[in-house]
């Protein structure tokens with residue numbers, strides 16, 4: 001175990017953060033330097049309490065911190081603590097320094113299974129950051145023909161030097177339906193998050209996510225559509241306040257006929273913040289009659305707000321049912337502002353309304369009974 | 382009738398160009414004042430200037446609401462003092478659903494701290510009723526403000542807000558353009574109602590067709606940024622029959 005960790009640590013030193021630059025002009029969208037500064041953080045000792053509103057989110061609750069804790073009614077779902085020596089790289093193919101680093105330092109891994117045919121199960125899972133380094137890994141399996149809803153809350157640690165890594169492998173067996181409400185609040189933490197979704201025949205994934213990044217957040221959500229007729233739908237909102245920097249990347253790879261994916265991302269950046277939303281859809285040769293759409297929009301609210309939006313569509317088959325992509329970056333226009341002012345809203349109220357609108361877009365705040373104001377400023381709202 | 386809004390010798394520059402060159406007009410409470418004029422004569426510029434849009438520089442003259450100058454006030458303060466402008470072409474506001482927007486602007490007027498919370502559930506009832514009156518389906522409430530709205534839906538939504546917000550002075554910038562006959566009738570009905578309720582109504586319009594349903598108390602014709610003619614309902618009739626050439630004085634001083 002120790003030998004494997006040492007080996008991964010060694011690999012982490014050798015590996016670059018990413019193998020290819022993101023674009024010829026902007027070298028990287030992720031602020032890797034913030035991770036670099038914090039790599040040597042000691043393991044977290046202190047963790048905050050899970051936020052109070054989490055208790056009401058679902059009948060059952062799994063909390064990952066230094067350990068894994070389960071409470072409430074799991075409603076037929078199966079939980080397994082995989083400990084701290086789990087080999088993450090058996091689940092997640094490493095792509096750069098932080099994957100090895102994560103595998104070497106992992107704090108806790110856990111597995112959640114939705115048994116085949118089980119319907120209506122609901123569970124909340126929280127991954128809490130601590131005061132130093134925290135690493136979590138989740139294995140989530142939705143069995144054949146099952147239907148479940150997960151609330152995934154991913155919080156950064158407290159203090160100005162915490163770092164967290166979170167990976168997950170999510171597998172949807174034939175005909176499984178999984179809805180995930182995902183809330184990320186990273187505060188001042190640096191967070192590396194990578195989730196791979198594998199979709200088998202006719203399964204469907206619905207990911208509704210709201211991201212509020214930390215000092216640097218790198219978030220990758222990748223869906224591999226392996227089964228005929230599988231479908232992945234992502235509706236995401238992101239808000240970056242001052243001093244927060246997020247790079248959110250969605251991938252959908254179509255590997256089977258008649259698979260469908262849609263990625264809708266809406267982001268807002270305030271002065272002194274930075275946000276990148278990227279959507280990449282690849283339709284492989286054998287994925288005939290598939291449909292894919294990527295629509296990513298960012299609104300910058302201030303002269304010092306930095307926004308990037310990039311779509312990519314690669315089609316390797318002659319027969320697609322639909323392929324659509326669109327991105328935009330806009331700032332709040334004088335005309336929109338004047339319009340809202342003409343109804344009695346001050347410029348800051350108008351901006352606030354736009355921001356609320358974007359944050360509410362994926363429906364996560366509504367699901368959790370939160371407002372954007374509840375998230376503002378707090379790593380642990 | 383007491384004067385609600387008064388515009389005095391208004392000279393306005395936009396992007397370095399003088400667009401309005403000495404406009405005078407006033408609207409009393411319970412009065413309908415129509416401002417007519419060919420395209421590009423400065424009607425929308427007048428509306429924007431009254432509402433206080435940035436970049437619409439008042440070089441000379443004054444704008445008074447209830448006898449007090451509002452020229453120094455930002456648009457939202459003018460709105461809170463009772464001014465309302467129904468836009469000729471309202472902009473798309475992505476990410477903000479109409480329901481959320483209406484709740485926020487009503488809350489603001491009620492002095493609520495949280496603009497997004499629905500305080501009084503009766504507000505929804507009122508909104509539903511008004512939707513019916515202006516001929517809109519309830520489903521528009523869930524749509525992002527003006528994103529993908531048809532021209533007619535935009536006009537109706539602007540009219541709805543004129544009723545919902547209960548302003549003192551209502552400026553309607555070409556509220557009937559792009560509407561079918563039923564739409565025009567609806568707009569006329571709303572104008573009558575606003576006037577009967579004692580509001581001051583400034584109706585900007587290029588065509589006189591609305592006057593088949595509601596008669597203006599005063600008509601001011603703008604040509605090229607200044608007042609070319611003034612009169613009553615008969616002036617609107619003359620324009621409808623003979624066009625703007627008929628009132629641009631022979632010999633033309635433009």
Ligand SMILES: Nc1ncnc2c1ncn2[C@@H]1O[C@H](COP(=O)(O)OP(=O)(O)O)[C@@H](O)[C@H]1O
Nearest residue numbers: 395396400418419420421422423424425426427
């Ligand atoms: N933002 C602007 N910058 C420069 N010129 C403008 C601007 N807006 C309007 N104008 C000009 O001002 C004149 C009056 O326009 P407008 O007030 O829109 O007229 P109307 O509403 O009567 O059709 C036109 O010549 C138009 O080209």
Ligand SMILES: [Mg+2]
Nearest residue numbers: 424425426469
């Ligand atoms: Mg106009």
